[in-house]
Amino acid sequence: MVEDEDGISLWMPEIPAEPVADEVLANAYGRFASQEMMDPGWFNRGMLRHRVVATDRIGGTAPLREEGVVPESLRSQCEGVWRARHVILDALDRLPLVLSHGDALPRNMIRQEQDQVVAVDWGQLGHNTVGADLATLALYSSAEIDSLVEAYVDGLAGAYQANKPMVRYATIHTMALIAVLRASRAVASKQDIDGYVSRLRKAEPVLVEASR
Template identity: 35%
Template sequence: MYWEPDSDWTALTAGTGVSNGGVWLTPDGLVAKRLLPGVERADHYAYWRRQAEVAAHGVVERSVGLRGPRCVKVESDPDGVTVWSAAVSEVSFEPAELALALGRFGLNEFEPAEWFARRILRDRLAGDERDAGWARLVLEDRLPAGLRRDCGVLWERRDELMDELDRLPQQVVHGDAHPVNLLGREGDEVMAVDWEQFGIGPLGFDLGYLVASTEAAIDVLLPAYQSGSRSSWPDDAVRRGAVLTAAITVVARAAWSLGQVEPGDHIERLCRLAQVVEEAARQAL
């Protein structure tokens, strides 16, 4: 029989990706997340079983900085996997609070498993290469000429930029650290959900995602991150990783959105982050 949620479950989100079959709140206060078969390469950013692996191993249930909700059970069936976890009560955070938590999270040390994501940006760029790259942005008249030029520089230098990120210190990353996934609080820790891209990434990666998804400037977020990390790494190295990650992410999302029926606000967000993109492009030359 095909899997389906019980009629008394409350939908929290519909399926938003190839492997996300939806999220529900059950009457007994648990969250059920449905995972559907997709990418099978275990270190790929979109590996479909990763959230189940994170939950089943409990790897982030006691981490510092960010913490995952308690896993109750993981159930597999012929159609997919259902992950059951404790619900997280939402609270509001200032972006600097989240940056501090991300700095603390980067200090965690885990024994890497085969299912840790390891090539998030490289894999995303490889997908863009199969879809005409960022060529649509060149003709997008909503973008200033200078911003279109900077996007082109990042695309042309993408391999060198990926190599530069690889040379930075590598650390544990949430992988999708934007505010909608950083929901609650448990003592001093931020409770985070959606660990589908959890793994190892370059210094500043999670901070870059936060830069790309909030209104706060990197000059505000970087000191908070460094406070959380106890300045374990040089400011310029953290900033470089964050700027490259934010720029590549926001440009790639904008290029992707131009081919969608409902493009969202990705072009507007790209314009807002024009200075970050310019910084990344300037240093790429």
């Protein structure tokens, strides 16, 4: 840290980015979630519920009804998930809260060093439902959801009495809500529509499972 008449400059070492395998990330997320850390008073918590409320303000899935945005069958699945959003949120609230990066996009996991993953962008660090970080990864991953769940549970190593069915349920339902609300808000704001709708299409099997 350098302070001069222009202010304070914070310097950090440059860490070259390298791709990290999705199963490695899933395992690292599980290991991170297994750690206990007290909330210092500023931890993020309940972000998914806040985002659902914000999406309600733009009409929920209404933006997805815009002609040509998503096929009718996919839109029907989105609306099914959205109708169940409060039931899903209440069910997720009953699951263990774990330490969470909060913005666990693959681009924020910049390299692997031995068995550790170097992560950046910690602005949403906090406590979230078990599997929350994994749900974000799964939206961007081409790996099978069950292989990601297995790697995450192996990382948890029994912490919080979490098991594969619990983590899979949490991941599927969190992933479904994230996919729907992000796509709807992207269409409403006219920002990165193709990217979010593409991930929504890829998540259709998850939407079907979560809306049952």
